[in-house]
Amino acid sequence: MEDKKIRVMVAKPGLDGHDRGARVLARCFRDAGFEVIYTGCHQTPEQIVAAAIQEDVDLVGLSCLSGAHRYLFPRVVELLKQHGADDITVIGGGIIPDQDFQMLYDAGLKAIFTPGASLDSIVEWVKTNVKPMP
Amino acid sequence: MTPKQEDIEKAKRIRKGDVRTASRLIRNIEDQIPEAKTTIKHIFPHTGKAHIIGITGPPGAGKSTLADALIGSFREKNKTVGVLAVDPTSPFTGGALLGDRIRMQRHAEDHGVFVRSLATRGALGGLSKAVGDAVHVLDAMGKDIIIIETVGTGQQEVEIINHSHTVIVVLVPGMGDEIQAIKAGIMEIADIFVINKADRDGSRQLYAELMAMLDMANISSDGWRPPIIRIENVFEPISFQKKLEELSGKIEGHFQYLMDSQLLGDRLRRKSMMEINEALRASILEPVLKELAENGELEMMAEKLIQKKSDPYSLAEEIAGRYLKNVP
Ligand SMILES: Nc1nc2c(ncn2[C@@H]2O[C@H](COP(=O)(O)OP(=O)(O)OP(=O)(O)O)[C@@H](O)[C@H]2O)c(=O)[nH]1
Ligand SMILES: [Mg+2]
Numbered sequence: 001m002e003d004k005k006i007r008v009m010v011a012k013p014g015l016d017g018h019d020r021g022a023r024v025l026a027r028c029f030r031d032a033g034f035e036v037i038y039t040g041c042h043q044t045p046e047q048i049v050a051a052a053i054q055e056d057v058d059l060v061g062l063s064c065l066s067g068a069h070r071y072l073f074p075r076v077v078e079l080l081k082q083h084g085a086d087d088i089t090v091i092g093g094g095i096i097p098d099q100d101f102q103m104l105y106d107a108g109l110k111a112i113f114t115p116g117a118s119l120d121s122i123v124e125w126v127k128t129n130v131k132p133m134p
Numbered sequence: 135m136t137p138k139q140e141d142i143e144k145a146k147r148i149r150k151g152d153v154r155t156a157s158r159l160i161r162n163i164e165d166q167i168p169e170a171k172t173t174i175k176h177i178f179p180h181t182g183k184a185h186i187i188g189i190t191g192p193p194g195a196g197k198s199t200l201a202d203a204l205i206g207s208f209r210e211k212n213k214t215v216g217v218l219a220v221d222p223t224s225p226f227t228g229g230a231l232l233g234d235r236i237r238m239q240r241h242a243e244d245h246g247v248f249v250r251s252l253a254t255r256g257a258l259g260g261l262s263k264a265v266g267d268a269v270h271v272l273d274a275m276g277k278d279i280i281i282i283e284t285v286g287t288g289q290q291e292v293e294i295i296n297h298s299h300t301v302i303v304v305l306v307p308g309m310g311d312e313i314q315a316i317k318a319g320i321m322e323i324a325d326i327f328v329i330n331k332a333d334r335d336g337s338r339q340l341y342a343e344l345m346a347m348l349d350m351a352n353i354s355s356d357g358w359r360p361p362i363i364r365i366e367n368v369f370e371p372i373s374f375q376k377k378l379e380e381l382s383g384k385i386e387g388h389f390q391y392l393m394d395s396q397l398l399g400d401r402l403r404r405k406s407m408m409e410i411n412e413a414l415r416a417s418i419l420e421p422v423l424k425e426l427a428e429n430g431e432l433e434m435m436a437e438k439l440i441q442k443k444s445d446p447y448s449l450a451e452e453i454a455g456r457y458l459k460n461v462p
Contacts, residue, residue, distance in 0.1 A: 003255070004165050005228070030229035035253050040236040047242040051235065054248055056157035085154065132165070133158075 004132040008059040011039045011048045013076065016066035025061065025093070025119065032123045045075040053085050059130050061122075064094040074107035081108075089130050093117070137172075145176035151275050153248060160250055160271055164264040174267055177274035182402075184216070184273045184280045185389050188298030190260065190323075193286025195304040196330040198237035199368055201281050205241050207382045208279050214246040216272030219283040220261050223253040230254075234283055248272060259293030260284035266297060266409060295323040296408045299401060300388045302381075304328045305344075307336035321347065324360050325388050328381065332364040358391050422457055 010026045012019050019041045029036045037055050039048065052060050060080075062073055073092045080086050092104060093113040101112055110129065113122055135143065147155040162170035187204075189197045198219065205215050219234035230253035241247040250272075252262040261284055262268075272280050284294050294301055303324035329340055344362050353359045361384050365377045392398040426432040438444040 002166055002168075005253075005255075007161070026231060030224060030231045031227050033227050033229045035223075035230045035232060035251075037232045037235055037251050039239050039242075043239065044243075047239060050242040051239065051249075053153055054157055054242075054250055055235075056154075056161045083154075133161075 006034045006059070006126070006130060006132050007037070007055065007057045008034050008061060008126065008130075009037045009039065009048075009052050009055060009057045010061045010063065011043050011051070012041045012063050013043050013045055013048060013072040014064050014066045014068045015042065016064070017041045018065055019063075021065075021093070021115075022063040025063070025122065028119045028123060029061075029126070032127070034126070045072055045079055048076055049079040049083060049085070052080070052088055053083055056133075057088060058133055059089045059091065059126060062090065062092045062094075064092070064096075067095070069094060069096055070100055070103065073104055073109055077108035087133065091122075091125075093122075137169075141169075141172045141176055144173050145180075145274070148173075148177055148271060148274050149180055149276070151245075156248070156271050156275055157250060160252075160264065160268045163267045163271075164252065164255070164262065170267070174270060177270060181270045181273040184269075184277050185300070185385075186269060186280045186282065186298045187385060188282045188284065188294035188301040189304060190284040190287050190294050190301065191304030191328075191330075192306070192309065195286070195306045196365075196368065197283050197286070197304050198234040200302075200304060200328065200330070200365075201234075201283050202238040202240070203368065203374070203378050204281060204382065204385075205238060205247055207378050209241070209244065209246055213278040214276065215241075215248075215279045215281065216275065216277035217247070217249040217281045217283070218252055218265060218268050218272070219249065220252045220254060220265070220285050222285045223255045225256070248275065248277065254285060260287045261293045261297070266412070269297060292323050296405055299392060299398070300325045300385055302326045302328055302385075304330050305340060306331045307334045307340045309340070325358065326381070326384050327360055327362040329362060329364045331367070333366040337364065356395070358388065358395075358397075422453070426453070 008029055010022050010029065012022050023038070026036045026038045037051070037057065039051055048060065060076065062076060064072055069092060077090050080088055080090070089110050090108065091111040091113065092109050096112055096114055104112055111125055144155055144159065148159065159170060159173055189201055191197055201217060205217065208215050217238065221230055221232045221234060223230040232251035232253060235249055235251050238249050241249065250268065252264060252268065254262050257263045265282060269280055282294060282297060301323050305327065307329065327344055329337055341362060341364060348359060363377060363381050363384065366373055368374050392401065435449050438449065439446065
């Protein structure tokens with residue numbers, strides 16, 4: 001009997017070690033019925049992309065509080081493309097100033113969530129925009 | 135390309151080590167997509183080369199940490215490694231938090247290492263139903279070593295024995311009387327014991343109890359007595375490195391022992407029996423059950439039982455007579 005599940009990865013690129021938010025989000029995704037891979041802190045974009053491909057996830061959620069998102073987020077999207085895996089949706093969250101939104105969308109991120117966003121709204125976004133891959 | 139050519143292509147890519155194709159196939163196996171079986175048919179002849187190592191033990195005992203260290207040690211010897219790490223699916227939401235990977239992420243970029251997390255999806259026994267076929271995928275990719283980490287087990291989750299050549303049971307001191315219960319189950323499947331966090335109170339006692347248990351176990355003179363390795367603290371690099379070498383020596387020693395003693399043949403036979411059992415169930419019983427459920431007969435039969443108009447055996451014989459050519 002076919003039983004398709006949404007698989008997501010929650011990853012924390014960069015140097016900041018505050019992963020409470022990422023952990024809460026990971027648990028919230030699990031409660032929404034997703035299979036969630038959490039990679040832990042201090043991940044390079046290369047590590048994140050390698051893991052995402054090995055795990056065959058539908059979505060990568062990046063969380064960054066250090067301010068390096070302008071480099072790290074686009075780099076993840078770029079590397080996915082290089083590996084022929086640009087069908088994996090990338091979203092970002094963390095402390096991200098409004099003026100950076102456009103450049104992140106242009107880089108290929110599909111959604112940005114700032115600390116004000118409710119967890120439910122993130123789950124809702126994923127349910128609407130991400131389907132398990134064929 | 136015809137579907138058949140496509141499957142042959144896929145199988146070829148997997149044998150060349152293509153990660154995307156392999157991980158997608160594992161996904162389709164988990165999702166029980168019927169086409170996945172066809173690809174498995176093409177890779178199956180190319181499996182059977184890897185040494186498969188199972189790691190099991192109670193929750194939080196340090197299984198993933200140990201798997202990570204073993205990956206490192208096998209890589210130093212230039213062996214490629216595939217890992218299947220199983221974590222439980224929540225019975226309430228169907229979701230799962232797959233956390234084993236965190237401990238192994240330092241190997242993410244190493245092309246000689248492939249780590250895949252699996253959720254149990256309701257399977258009992260500490261594994262996922264997809265494990266058997268996922269092992270075939272990693273094997274066909276050419277991984278020399280395949281490590282399977284079970285969920286943190288209680289006692290009865292001994293499925294791992296059907297899937298591995300060498301089973302490592304990881305224990306920690308301070309489980310108290312639990313050892314009594316554990317004895318009944320996972321004790322019998324251990325080829326190697328690791329006492330983790332052995333710098334803690336109770337480590338000596340646990341060691342003594344295991345030794346006493348093994349003394350009673352009636353191992354023949356040419357038999358394999360499971361060694362017990364005490365790892366004081368994984369965070370102390372020098373002592374840990376020594377213990378790790380000891381452990382990988384025992385792992386290799388055990389595989390050698392299997393090959394020398396014909397026991398490898400026994401294990402392979404046991405595994406093949408399980409595989410054919412499962413495949414028969416999937417292609418005979420499940421389609422029948424599905425049809426009976428869909429056409430409402432299953433419910434009607436339940437009704438007959440309630441009203442005592444029939445009994446389970448007569449009903450089953452009637453169904454068997456309808457579906458099977460030769461009913462004994
Ligand atoms: N003190 C000490 N801590 C350890 C040792 N081995 C592992 N740990 C810690 O124990 C915790 C659990 O380790 P894991 O490797 O995740 O354990 P696990 O058995 O894989 O856990 P589950 O998969 O959740 O059942 C981690 O915080 C490790 O850092 C050890 O030898 N000594
Ligand atoms: Mg673990």
